[in-house]
Amino acid sequence: MLGLALFQAMLRDCRAKFPLIVAAAWFTCGSALGHAQEREDSTTKQPAASSSPGEAWARKNLEDLLTVYQHFHRTPELSFQEKETAATLAKHLREAGLEVTENVGGYGVVGVLKNGAGRTVMVRTDLDALPVKELTGLAYASQVMVKNDTGGEVGVMHACGHDIHITNAIAVARFFAAHKSDWKGTLVVIGQPAEERGSGARKMLADKLFERFPKPDYALALHCDSTLAAGRIGIRGGYILANVDSVDITVRGRGGHGAMPHTTVDPIVQAAELVVALQTIVSREIKPTEPAVITVGSIHGGTKHNIIGDTCHLQLTVRSYTDKVRAQLREGILRKAKGVALAAGAPEPIIEFSDGTPATFNDESLALRITQLFRKQLGEDKIEPGEISMGGEDFSEYGRAGVPILMYRLGAVNEKRLQRFKELGQSPPSLHSPLFYPDADEVLVTAVSTMTAAVQDLFSK
Ligand SMILES: [Zn+2]
Numbered sequence: 001m002l003g004l005a006l007f008q009a010m011l012r013d014c015r016a017k018f019p020l021i022v023a024a025a026w027f028t029c030g031s032a033l034g035h036a037q038e039r040e041d042s043t044t045k046q047p048a049a050s051s052s053p054g055e056a057w058a059r060k061n062l063e064d065l066l067t068v069y070q071h072f073h074r075t076p077e078l079s080f081q082e083k084e085t086a087a088t089l090a091k092h093l094r095e096a097g098l099e100v101t102e103n104v105g106g107y108g109v110v111g112v113l114k115n116g117a118g119r120t121v122m123v124r125t126d127l128d129a130l131p132v133k134e135l136t137g138l139a140y141a142s143q144v145m146v147k148n149d150t151g152g153e154v155g156v157m158h159a160c161g162h163d164i165h166i167t168n169a170i171a172v173a174r175f176f177a178a179h180k181s182d183w184k185g186t187l188v189v190i191g192q193p194a195e196e197r198g199s200g201a202r203k204m205l206a207d208k209l210f211e212r213f214p215k216p217d218y219a220l221a222l223h224c225d226s227t228l229a230a231g232r233i234g235i236r237g238g239y240i241l242a243n244v245d246s247v248d249i250t251v252r253g254r255g256g257h258g259a260m261p262h263t264t265v266d267p268i269v270q271a272a273e274l275v276v277a278l279q280t281i282v283s284r285e286i287k288p289t290e291p292a293v294i295t296v297g298s299i300h301g302g303t304k305h306n307i308i309g310d311t312c313h314l315q316l317t318v319r320s321y322t323d324k325v326r327a328q329l330r331e332g333i334l335r336k337a338k339g340v341a342l343a344a345g346a347p348e349p350i351i352e353f354s355d356g357t358p359a360t361f362n363d364e365s366l367a368l369r370i371t372q373l374f375r376k377q378l379g380e381d382k383i384e385p386g387e388i389s390m391g392g393e394d395f396s397e398y399g400r401a402g403v404p405i406l407m408y409r410l411g412a413v414n415e416k417r418l419q420r421f422k423e424l425g426q427s428p429p430s431l432h433s434p435l436f437y438p439d440a441d442e443v444l445v446t447a448v449s450t451m452t453a454a455v456q457d458l459f460s461k
């Protein structure tokens with residue numbers, strides 16, 4: 001891996017030589033030039049005829065959509081701080097002709113477009129960005145810095161592609177407002193804050209999202225995928241993302257001199273035993289065909305070589321798909337933590353489970369219906385089942401609230417760029433990386449054409 005200084009020098013050098021090429025990440029200047037050339041050619045060779053009304057509309061309005069996208073990319077805001085992002089989204093939705101309500105469950109935005117009797121379809125975008133300092137070198141890269149909780153400066157970046165999702169939601173609103181004679185029903189577009197903290201959806205629902213506004217018959221969302229080529233879609237029914245729970249365990253002992261352990265109850269030794277004991281829950285207690293993860297991500301105890309402290313603090317992330325396994329993991333963690341303390345003759349540990357995000361379960365029949373639609377629309381070869389993962393996503397909450405939901409993955413990186421990473425034996429920058437960026441022009445066309453087609457189809461029956 002290149003050092004940061006060298007990498008930045010390369011980027012500067014690239015930009016000086018080829019001012020149009022601003023984000024060729026790890027590539028040499030020469031290959032980056034080739035890439036830009038290919039992109040120019042492919043833009044000029046775009047077919048005049050389009051396979052769906054949404055695609056034709058997206059291509060016609062692409063320049064405008066890219067301006068909207070770049071604005072959001074330049075002005076990212078952290079979870080629970082999405083004030084300007086929400087206000088800008090609200091403004092765009094209002095201009096498109098939707099009835100807009102702001103400040104639903106924090107900075108949540110709800111836009112409603114009623115067009116006669118019919119189905120109600122909700123399209124959800126997330127609004128928040130991440131505490132990541134952008135290193136893409138893009139001309140429209142984020143320069144935003146904010147103070148974090150400890151007073152230090154931290155960069156902010158749309159490193160999860162939520163700016164694509166917001167732009168897509170605006171495009172969908174504009175498209176259906178402009179084609180009112182072609183559909184009947186109610187379109188609900190929501191901008192949801194704090195997805196990265198896993199609690200924005202819960203807050204919007206607690207603020208009576210489905211009581212104050214039309215409750216949808218279906219809810220749709222998409223998410224950028226950094227491993228999937230632009231133009232491709234990953235879609236499947238059933239579980240796609242996991243239950244995510246956080247656990248804090250404070251192991252307790254009795255402190256004293258490091259040279260006199262017999263006068264103490266050592267919390268560090270207990271913690272070490274507990275880390276190992278926790279691993280046996282997944283490996284020995286959970287059915288091997290059921291996905292589950294227990295990771296101890298942080299362990300803190302003690303102050304000095306020769307002092308045995310009173311406590312040691314562990315932080316865990318716990319992942320599963322089903323409610324049954326989730327409950328089993330919880331019970332196992334409680335039992336192991338208490339068991340280690342009991343064996344050491346120590347006081348009971350303090351164990352806190354924080355409210356987690358439930359697993360995302362794509363409605364099976366909805367997924368099947370939209371998969372068939374996308375196959376017809378984009379071609380068989382462009383549709384993949386998409387990977388299931390132990391990541392989390394609070395879009396699941398709308399499903400838990402009784403609405404059939406579907407989230408599909410949107411290929412985010414130009415095919416040729418992905419191919420170069422492959423040739424170099426490198427993985428492309430993942431979501432949340434300071435080097436991740438979507439090829440917005442291609443990605444937005446696929447986003448808008450698929451989402452408008454799916455919504456149109458769901459309005460019909
Ligand atoms: Zn993310």
Ligand SMILES: [Zn+2]
Pocket residue numbers: 126160161162195223
């Ligand atoms: Zn995300």
